[in-house]
Amino acid sequence: MSAFDLQKKLVSGDLKVTEAANLFLSQHEQVDSKVNAFVELEKEKVLKQAQALDELSAEQRQSKKLFGVPVAIKDNICVEGTETNCASKILKGFTAPYDATVISKLKEAGAILYGRTNMDEFAMGSSTETSSIKKTANPWDLERIPGGSSGGAAASVASGQVPLSIGSDTGGSIRQPAALCGVVGFKPTYGRVSRYGLIAFASSLDQIGPFARDVKDAALLLDVLAGADPKDSTCSEEAVPNYLEAIDKDLSGLTAGIPEEYFIEGIDPEVEAKVKEAIAQLEKQGVKIEKVSLPHTKYAVSTYYIVATAEASSNLARYDGVRYGIRSAEAKNLNDLYFQTRTQGFGDEVKRRIMLGTYVLSAGYYDAYYLKALKVRTLMKQDFDNAFKKVDFIVTPTSPTPAFKMGEKVDNPLSMYLSDIFTISANLAGLPGVSIPCGLTQENLPVGLQLIGKPFGEETLLQVGHQFQQATDHHKQSPLL
Amino acid sequence: MSISKEDVEKVAKLARLQFSGEEVETFTSQMTDILKYIEQLNELDTEGVEPTAHVLPIQNVLREDKVTNGKPSKTIFVNAPKEEEHQFKVPQVIE
Numbered sequence: 001m002s003a004f005d006l007q008k009k010l011v012s013g014d015l016k017v018t019e020a021a022n023l024f025l026s027q028h029e030q031v032d033s034k035v036n037a038f039v040e041l042e043k044e045k046v047l048k049q050a051q052a053l054d055e056l057s058a059e060q061r062q063s064k065k066l067f068g069v070p071v072a073i074k075d076n077i078c079v080e081g082t083e084t085n086c087a088s089k090i091l092k093g094f095t096a097p098y099d100a101t102v103i104s105k106l107k108e109a110g111a112i113l114y115g116r117t118n119m120d121e122f123a124m125g126s127s128t129e130t131s132s133i134k135k136t137a138n139p140w141d142l143e144r145i146p147g148g149s150s151g152g153a154a155a156s157v158a159s160g161q162v163p164l165s166i167g168s169d170t171g172g173s174i175r176q177p178a179a180l181c182g183v184v185g186f187k188p189t190y191g192r193v194s195r196y197g198l199i200a201f202a203s204s205l206d207q208i209g210p211f212a213r214d215v216k217d218a219a220l221l222l223d224v225l226a227g228a229d230p231k232d233s234t235c236s237e238e239a240v241p242n243y244l245e246a247i248d249k250d251l252s253g254l255t256a257g258i259p260e261e262y263f264i265e266g267i268d269p270e271v272e273a274k275v276k277e278a279i280a281q282l283e284k285q286g287v288k289i290e291k292v293s294l295p296h297t298k299y300a301v302s303t304y305y306i307v308a309t310a311e312a313s314s315n316l317a318r319y320d321g322v323r324y325g326i327r328s329a330e331a332k333n334l335n336d337l338y339f340q341t342r343t344q345g346f347g348d349e350v351k352r353r354i355m356l357g358t359y360v361l362s363a364g365y366y367d368a369y370y371l372k373a374l375k376v377r378t379l380m381k382q383d384f385d386n387a388f389k390k391v392d393f394i395v396t397p398t399s400p401t402p403a404f405k406m407g408e409k410v411d412n413p414l415s416m417y418l419s420d421i422f423t424i425s426a427n428l429a430g431l432p433g434v435s436i437p438c439g440l441t442q443e444n445l446p447v448g449l450q451l452i453g454k455p456f457g458e459e460t461l462l463q464v465g466h467q468f469q470q471a472t473d474h475h476k477q478s479p480l481l
Numbered sequence: 482m483s484i485s486k487e488d489v490e491k492v493a494k495l496a497r498l499q500f501s502g503e504e505v506e507t508f509t510s511q512m513t514d515i516l517k518y519i520e521q522l523n524e525l526d527t528e529g530v531e532p533t534a535h536v537l538p539i540q541n542v543l544r545e546d547k548v549t550n551g552k553p554s555k556t557i558f559v560n561a562p563k564e565e566e567h568q569f570k571v572p573q574v575i576e
Binding site: 305 | 488493514515533557572
């Protein structure tokens with residue numbers, strides 16, 4: 001059942017919130033020992049929230065857009081009084097002293113905060129393998145990775161454990177795992193959703209967004225999450241449209257841009273075929289298809305790994321063992337304390353990125369790397385500005401390949417980085433993007449279709465995605481677990 | 482451009498990280514690969530291009546200077562590895 005239908009049923013009282021919560025908990029018990037999507041899920045906490053919601057009057061329920069609907073939370077979003085670790089040893093024992101703004105909004109909307117999902121350490125990775133806590137499996141093939149960094153969030157929805165979850169996307173961390181797990185993952189425009197309470201990775205790129213089984217549910221959740229926030233000065237004042245109204249319009253009059261730079265050598269032939277079928281389907285539904293060019297696409301990964309690591313090296317300087325998290329026990333002086341705490345607390349990938357970021361910002365290299373990357377970022381943004389003069393949205397594959405095997409890329413960081421090649425540009429340009437299931441390969445692995453929109457063009461993406469799903473049933477496929 | 486072991490050791494110091502000899506070797510080779518790849522940016526002429534540090538045209542967001550966070554300090558100190566009288570305790574700083 002969709003979150004949309006579930007909410008209706010719970011508001012009407014046809015189904016008690018406690019009953020629904022128990023159904024989800026029993027699914028969790030059946031499948032999560034195989035999938036390992038969650039790093040923490042306390043049954044009592046869930047049922048306590050459910051009982052409190054069941055006590056609300058019919059009138060109080062009406063106004064709550066997510067009444068009784070469980071929403072899983074990525075382990076880098078602060079929930080007051082709950083441990084939040086970013087799947088890192090360095091934040092072991094850290095209890096969030098306040099709610100992230102998105103958490104306050106979920107509570108206000110009557111959602112059940114349903115456990116924390118696994119992720120790559122500090123959201124740095126594309127496979128959830130850098131988590132210091134556990135490995136999450138792809139529900140479609142337990143020997144494969146779920147994508148990352150929000151791998152637990154995607155797998156929790158794909159395995160039917162929750163109808164909705166929230167994650168964060170810095171270079172594709174919502175869209176890529178959504179594609180690999182066969183669910184919908186939406187990264188909003190930079191500034192559309194407050195980042196207050198999201199533990200920072202790269203502040204000019206990070207955005208929180210929804211995971212769902214279908215686009216309508218993603219619209220429902222985005223509607224709750226979006227909007228200005230005095231606690232995040234980079235959060236936009238732009239009015240939030242009614243996303244659920246926007247999705248019902250048909251697609252005639254819209255133009256889609258197909259960038260030739262996204263159909264390159266190295267892309268899996270089955271992925272390419274599925275995406276092309278989806279484009280043909282959109283055309284059948286009245287969308288005009290046009291070729292566009294985004295000539296700087298091939299520089300996206302380089303630009304990203306300079307900008308993101310530079311920002312990360314600065315953001316992660318705060319983990320010094322003084323105010324929270326673990327502290328090395330052996331340190332004899334303050335400098336020792338910094339060195340030992342950080343060396344013991346961070347995993348290899350995080351260290352690698354801090355090193356790279358420190359290097360590109362260091363004296364003598366700043367202009368050659370960091371400033372250069374910021375200039376290329378401008379060129380990439382201009383590519384999109386030019387394309388959006390002709391088209392309403394852009395269609396690409398989300399990931400060049402379906403889910404790969406666990407361990408396949410861990411020893412080769414560069415090949416892991418290249419798996420984000422199609423998602424990174426939207427972050428650098430601050431644009432909204434969504435991944436939508438568009439079929440299964442012969443090995444029964446999901447393929448994702450990515451739609452990229454204009455700044456604050458969420459409505460168009462949701463409309464196109466929803467209309468596509470009205471005419472197709474790729475999103476109705478479920479893994480056998 | 483390749484990066485030397487000495488470069489890696491220097492950057493590690495700046496980043497307050499320690500590595501064993503073997504780790505320095507691995508990082509040197511991995512960072513060399515990544516930096517080589519990144520150098521493709523030099524193909525582009527960026528003369529006269531303005532840098533983009535931030536995509537939104539937001540500047541100087543101001544608010545009234547009023548206290549809005551009413552949380553007691555104990556919610557913060559509950560996370561302190563070591564605390565004394567509501568202050569973070571650290572090892573000796575000055576020898």
